Amino acid sequence: MYVYDNYDHTLVSERVEQFRDQTQRYLAGEISESEFLPLRLQNGLYVQRLAPMLRIAIPYGMLSSTQLHKLADISSKYDKGYGHFSTRQNMQLNWPRLEEVPDILAELATVEMHAIQTSGNCIRNTTTDQFAGIAADELEDPRPYCELIRQWSTLHPEFAYLPRKFKIAVCASEQDRAAVHVHDIGLRLKHNDAGDTGFEVLVGGGLGRTPVIGPTLCDFLPRKHLLAYLDSILRVYNQLGRRDNKYKARIKILVRALGVDTFREKVEREFDLLKDGNMTVPDSEFERMKRFFSLPDYAEIDANEASGLLRQQASEDKAFANWLKRNTHPHKQAGYAAVTLSLKPTGIAPGDATDKQMHAVADLAEQFSFGELRVSHEQNLILADVRQTDLFEVWQAARAIGMATPNIGLMTDMICCPGGDFCSLANAKSIPIAELIQRRFDDLDYLHDIGELDLNISGCMNACGHHHVGHIGILGVDKKGKEFYQVQLGGNSDLDASLGNVLGPSFSQEQLPDVIETIIDTYVNLRSDEELFIDTYRRVGLAPFKERVYA
């Protein structure tokens, strides 16, 4: 993974001291509340319903064991002993003290981490595929490009006071595991006929109040122009994005108002000024970045022997077989697999991990996966490079720390925002809803029979739980001061992305488990062999579900 040099270390350390000074001036009354707001947000600090919340960047989801140990230490020293992994590949602390935040940031800096631009109206943490570098369907490893974008966007002087937040995602594989269609900018790595690397640039996608699938701005952008082109898009947005209404301030509204062709003309006017200038990235820089993400020192493994052993272990132990099926993923290196450690056991807020679990996972990564791990946007942790012959041992260790729930990709592996229990924006709670559904569907055999199903829950229109792109999406709404839940069906975040359709009038918390069960029953009745929920929905449409639920 990327390793800081003196420049990166200096920048992050100076940033900590800068924020320490700003915090002291705020506490001394020299900086007003509203003036302090963007300063603290751009250092990761929100003030939430119950306490401040600190969002720590995990750039494109990569973590080392050392870093995870540090996150565990920080969560026990400065917080209540747990952290929350978010859908943006960040980690959030729910109870830090404002006065101590500079100290937390200083500790993070010692392990090459920060909270820069994890909040506020600026360019946020760039996200990518959690299987980057190991996926068989990938053209190239996207992480060198993500790091380049991270550096370009970090403390970018021109774009710290944008109309609204700005999120960039990169994918480089056939299957889109980074949701590039619903980001402010989505980048799809491509090769042209000559074999050169470039990107399809999507712009103005997004969830939230106005969900939009982002249109294509540029079909093939040669990689050397990546930063100049990003700069051009951002400059158009910075100048023309709406600032009078925060609900209309995202770039998707601007792109829609202008039309993508007019927007493109404006971007190209800026790009003409910048193209082939000092932002042009030379091949040597791409090569330098790639060296940080070179392949680990894989062992020579007899793949036949390894899979034979696995088959035997699986046949002797049903629970292991289930886990193997759901929680491990194919690897491009023979004899290796990726393992998802589930942060979605029933009864725990999705994405939460205790300090003990973090230490244990860091040790597992050290022992079995070259000391590295990833955070997925589905809010799980991933050991990317595990020998197949070690899987049984990893499973046992994961089970001992409660992280072996074999539900990856299944309905109970939900995406869920912190909701009304923690977030001051939320209309309704979301974590208790997740728990109610998990309890209703606690029969694992039935869950496996239902098969792959994304169930996403957001506590409000801001859609942090990505409800629009869940096969089943649940949205908390406020109805005359009471918490209700709207249900949507048919969303999808893969490359054939689609937004869900609203089923009908919303439901109370008590009704919801029955409603979900009716939806699932309807699917089970209607499906043909091997048909997944989303495929059945696409074939039969909303009507049969609506009929049954509101019967």
Add this chain to the structure above:
Amino acid sequence: MPDDTQSFLIKNDRVVDADAWLFLDKEASSYPPTGAVVVPLSLWLDHRVDLLQREQCAVWLDSEQEPEPLRQDLDTLSMVAINFPVFSDGRGYSYARRLRQLGFLGEVRAIGDVLPDQLHYMSRCGFDAFELRGDKSVESALAQKSSISVTYQAGQDQPKPLFARRQP
């Protein structure tokens, strides 16, 4: 226009005496016959030929006014001032950077809601004069301006991005 009598003018990392420039209101329809005036964009566009006769001319842009209409006059103007009606309105950063990329060599002055913590990014974008809000500390502003020494991007202070400068 903000009341500039209460502000500190910072140039070259120190406070300098307020200069002779007289800022005219955005709605102004006329200007004094002599003296150094900074006119709003609309007045400039209406009286450009006359104003160009003066020894020194300057224009100020409000936050919704792109610098594009000034393109042909960039060799002549002594100063372009950019107003921040509120510090969180970031359009001015792009205007300054664009002016510099178009080759403007005169002064680019930040006026309006200019706070100590903005000076670092402002100077990187090409501002070289700052009318700091009068209730703010000059010491803090100067300290903040130089608080970060490493820059990943190219800027007015640094013609090359870090990837073109990195030494192992």
